Amino acid sequence: MQRKIKATAVEALTKSLAGDSFEFVLHVPSEYDYRYMGEIRDELIQVLKEVHLQTHGKNLPVYGVPPSNLKNYVTSKDDRKKNIFKIPEESFRLTQEDLVKESTIKSATAVDENPDLQKIQAKLIYSKNKTEQSISLNQFKVTRMTSRSAYERNYIVEHITNNNLIYTLKELKKDSLLDTDKITSAKIEVEVAKCDHPLLCTPEFIFQAPTGLYMLFEFMKGKDLSFLLDKYKRFPEKMAQFYATQLVLALTHLHANKIIFRELKPDMVLFDSKGYIRLNAFGIYRFLDEKKHQQITTSLANSPNNQEYLAPEMITGEEITRSTDWWTLGIIIYEMLVGIPPFFSKDPHMVKQNISHRPVAYPDPVKYHILVSDAARELIGKVNISSC
Numbered sequence: 001m002q003r004k005i006k007a008t009a010v011e012a013l014t015k016s017l018a019g020d021s022f023e024f025v026l027h028v029p030s031e032y033d034y035r036y037m038g039e040i041r042d043e044l045i046q047v048l049k050e051v052h053l054q055t056h057g058k059n060l061p062v063y064g065v066p067p068s069n070l071k072n073y074v075t076s077k078d079d080r081k082k083n084i085f086k087i088p089e090e091s092f093r094l095t096q097e098d099l100v101k102e103s104t105i106k107s108a109t110a111v112d113e114n115p116d117l118q119k120i121q122a123k124l125i126y127s128k129n130k131t132e133q134s135i136s137l138n139q140f141k142v143t144r145m146t147s148r149s150a151y152e153r154n155y156i157v158e159h160i161t162n163n164n165l166i167y168t169l170k171e172l173k174k175d176s177l178l179d180t181d182k183i184t185s186a187k188i189e190v191e192v193a194k195c196d197h198p199l200l201c202t203p204e205f206i207f208q209a210p211t212g213l214y215m216l217f218e219f220m221k222g223k224d225l226s227f228l229l230d231k232y233k234r235f236p237e238k239m240a241q242f243y244a245t246q247l248v249l250a251l252t253h254l255h256a257n258k259i260i261f262r263e264l265k266p267d268m269v270l271f272d273s274k275g276y277i278r279l280n281a282f283g284i285y286r287f288l289d290e291k292k293h294q295q296i297t298t299s300l301a302n303s304p305n306n307q308e309y310l311a312p313e314m315i316t317g318e319e320i321t322r323s324t325d326w327w328t329l330g331i332i333i334y335e336m337l338v339g340i341p342p343f344f345s346k347d348p349h350m351v352k353q354n355i356s357h358r359p360v361a362y363p364d365p366v367k368y369h370i371l372v373s374d375a376a377r378e379l380i381g382k383v384n385i386s387s388c
Contacts, residue, residue, distance in 0.1 A: 005034060008055045008056075009031070011028065012061040015064055016064075016066075016070055022037050022039055022041045023041075023070045032075055034074075049097065062094045063087070065088055065092055096349075116142075121209060126189065126206035127204070127205050135205060137207040141157060147267070151173070151178075152284055153170075153173075154170050155169040155171070156219070157216070167216045167219050168218070171213070171214055177292050178213075183287055191287070199249055199276065199279060202217075203282060204216050204218060217282075220270040223271060228271075234337060237376060240333060240376075244336070246276060247269065247329055254281060260321065260322060262297060265306050266335070294320075307355075308341035308351055309331050310351075330380045334360065338362070338370055342360045
C-alpha cells in the first residue's frame, strides 16, 4: 500500500465477476485509480458503499466486468492529466449493489440526512412517563445517523436541555405507505402495550409532525448482534444458546400479540448495559395494513442487502406467518455457531437459489474446527415450524 486513500474520495468501484478473481478498482477522480486484490473484497466494498451513502447521500456506483484482470479499467496519472477516465459503461452498473433505491435518494435532502430537530413543528403524542408532558422534539439534537432504509432512518440524538442525555431516534417518513396524520395517541398506546416485554424496545417518547413520526428510545450501550458477529465471528454454543433463548421469548411474546417481526436480522438485536437482548421490534410495520405489509416484504425480497436472512415465502411471495420469524431465528443461530449464514454466497444472485433449493450443510469439524452439537442441529432444523 503506497498511500492512504480517503474513503470519501472514492466515487465509483469496478470489480471482476470472474469466479476465481478478487480484483477490484477504486475510482478516485480527484487523484487516479487504484487496483487491488483480496479475499475480503466484498466486505470492503460493503463498507465503502455505506460510507458513500452516509457522506454523499447517494449510492456508490459499483460496476461488474467479466475479465479477471482489471488493468484496462484503471485510470493512471497520465490518463488523468489527459482527462481520460477508464470507468465502465453504464450497462455494466450493478444496480443490485445499491443500498437504497434511487427514487428514495432523489427525493432526499440534506435535512433528510441530518434533520434539524429544532426546526420541526411536532407534537408529543406518547410519553412512557405520563408525568413528563412538557418535553418537545426541539429539545433534541442529532449527532449522527446510524442506519437508513427506504422506510425509516435511525439517529443518535442528545437531549440538549437535560444534561445531554443520549437517545436513539427512529424517524418514520410520511409517504404512500405511512399516513402519519391518521396515527392517534390511542393507536400508539395499543401498539406499545403489545410490545411491553423486558426483551423488547419500546419508545420513551413519540412525536407527530407533518413530515412523519419521530420515536425516541433508550440508548443501548451494548452495540448489537451484528457488531458482535463481526468482532468474534462465531460464539461458543453456551453463548449462542443464551441469546437464542431470549430471542425465542421475545418472538413468542410478539406472536402471542399477533405481531410477526418479518425483518429479523442481527442488527435488529440490540444489547442493554447488562448484556441482555433488546429486540428492536417497533417500526413501520406497527402502523400498516396487510396489503402494505406485503409491499415492504416484496421490497425486502428484491433488495440485495441481508438476503441471507429471508425465509422462502418472502422470496416466493406466499403468505407471511409466524414460521417466517422462526426460520430467520434458525439462520441467526446457525450464524452464531458457524460464523456465516447457511445460505451465504459471494454471488448475491445465488443467495435466493440457495434458500429455496439447498439444504443446510455444516462445515467439516475436523477441517475447520467448528463443532455444532446434535441438539443445535436439531433445533436449527425445526425452528421454521410455526408451532415451535
